[in-house]
Amino acid sequence: MTIFRSLFLTAILLFIFCIGNAQVNTSKAIAYCAVQADKTLKSIPVNGINIPRNIAQGKKKWNYIGYKDWCSGFWPGILWYAYEGTQEQKFKTAADKFSRELTPLSMMKAFDHDLGFQIFNSFGNGYRLTKNPGYKKIILAAADTLATLFNPKVGTILSWPRPVPNMEWPQHNTIIDNMINLEMLFWASKNGGSKRLYDIAVSHAKTTMKNHFRPDYTSYHAVVYDKQTGKKIKAVTHQGYADNSMWARGQSWAIYGYTVCYRETKDPVFLDFAEKVTDVYLKDLPADLVPYWDFNDPAIPNAPRDASAAGVVASALLELSTLSRNKTKAKTYRKKAEQMLTSLSSAQYQSREKNSAFLLHSTGHKPNGSEIDASIIYADYYYIEALLRLKKLQNGVSIYSTSLSTN
Template identity: 90%
Template sequence: MTVFRNLFLTAILLFIFSDGNAQLNTSKAIAYCAVQADKTLKLIPADSINIPRNIEQGQKQWRFIGYKDWCSGFWPGVLWYVYEGTHQLKFKTEADKFSRELTPLSMMKAFDHDLGFQLFNSFGNGYRLTKNPEYKQIILAAADTLATLFNPKVGTILSWPRPVANMEWPQHNTIIDNMINLELLFWASKNGGSKRLYDIAVSHAKTTMKNHFRPDYTSYHAVVYDKETGQKIKAVTHQGYADDSMWARGQSWAIYGYAMCYRETKDPAFLDFAEKVTDVYLKDLPADLIPYWDFNDPAIPNVPRDASAAGVVASALLELSTLTKNKAKAKVYRKKAEQMLISLSSGQYQSREKNSAFLLHSTGHKPNGSEIDASIIYADYYYIEALLRLKKLQKGLSIYTNLSS
């Protein structure tokens, strides 16, 4: 029955996608997110381990984390986005509360590269929407902390300053996820921080562009460098199927990251690269445009999807559609993003009554056996970010407009 059900859903999606006039009701989808976020707020414990991270397949209970977890910034970021989309002050109040829990991260020694995920998704969105000067100071401090992980001999930020399997510690490792954290540095350099932060971000992006990709523009997950000479030692995976496979979320970080780098620098090399890493991702997607967790898993189609990668890419495509100089590509990117969001907003992928997350069917770390076919907080974050961006475009606004103002 499952096979027939999947074939039926695929046929429906193909029918929808063949109609270029299909348009997602973004207001309805954002309202759905608000309902789900409100449900989650009612489930949160009173202790310090109170930030939602994931709900395992078939369960209703969130696994909660503390502020040091790399995912800690996504929940306050979700709340800021829900506030932006609904103008409901209760979400602003809760976003502020959960953001402030992360403040110590800006003042302690960096223990990994994820300060952008943690503090820019939280305080960055908060400052964008409120212009609270306290938030700005925390963001600037966080950028300075992240910059301490930069190795000028290599040209990139160290991802894991501790022993991690297959990373040949104490050599220098960099993972593709780190492209997203560069936005924190770019922002800080333009808002009172050192010009050096901008230079670090550009160096990291260019070095990654040179060493992190195969000739077909698919991304490795991790690259290990000699910390003294800067020479590339090897390229491997930590969360993908194999060292030479295209891990879906890794490629999504590249798409999002290089689109953002072009926005911040206007360097055409970054735009060209963003389009190349995007086009290779788009060409082998399933009919509903939600990727399998790894494009090269030989067990496809009997493997988990990754809705989180789809959310990241949908959001990135909407931005890229406004940045590309190629009008034909702009139309394709916008249409693909809308189609991805139509799929994510369907009963196949929304959590609805199954749990209080926004989405089902994300995959965190399959080789480690964790968060497989689960609801994961960063999927929700990029889903609502993409919905807000699409709503702005539907209204004829820039994606950088603040809807709450």
């Protein structure tokens, strides 16, 4: 063995040891996020398109989107989390402003399934922290709008009510991302909305559970159904490496979504499934627990990472660790989440002085050549959410509390 190879292996082992034993300083990491969010606030254009979405690799400036973009809810959600973490009024004021820009989404015909990402991440967090009745009204209206995309013959919500390549339009398509939007339906059904919203969410989750997963519990990206009979036509993974590969962010949506389903229903079927889709994800992670964009990309270890998937999973695991009935699994999930956040909070993944995002190294749609190894707004959203959840657990507080401490 050469000296170089020996030193390299020693460095890898040391890194694994450090990640395995380090505990992320949540107060420091949350404060870092607040500093970065403030930098972004100060750089946002006064007029026109003004919602941050991504920063390309090696660049410093955000690319901005309008309220109809599926990512529009993450920035106001981040501001609400920054307010929760710091209690600084400037974040509350900005969170309210950017949330209100999304109001028209609750008043128009649904043009895709992403209303949960858009409205519940913004107004949902706002209502959680302020109990503003105006926010509640908008959430309930958006939930009713999302429900119009439900097809009872299929049992799921239509993701894209328009022609999309490879989706056999006008047949019924459903993507795994849609699991995240169910939380808004569950919430609405328990806060003044129709019980039908709860039933739609359960139907969607169970139908997806039946048709969206391979025997090893890895997820396809999209399933196409016959809109009249509900019969499954095909399953594809067009944002992953191949139809039979495990696209990291798609699997993260499944982990997060089924954890929420168990929380809201207490149906053990959902807990069992959440643990199964989690365990297959955890099995083949790299040493720092931040996945490659697709677990089956043959270019690994030279393939891009996806910090966004790590953030989603870290947040989900913290919740799952409080719900699991298996003490060994619960302990493992908590430990893995902390290790993921330790990696994400390192110089390797934090943006720091490179730009005003929180994180580097996320991958949006690699087959389409977009947002590769970039800073992406939803990575930042789930990162700060996970940090707040971990801080609460460290302080002996429920992750559902609006306070970071018992004081």
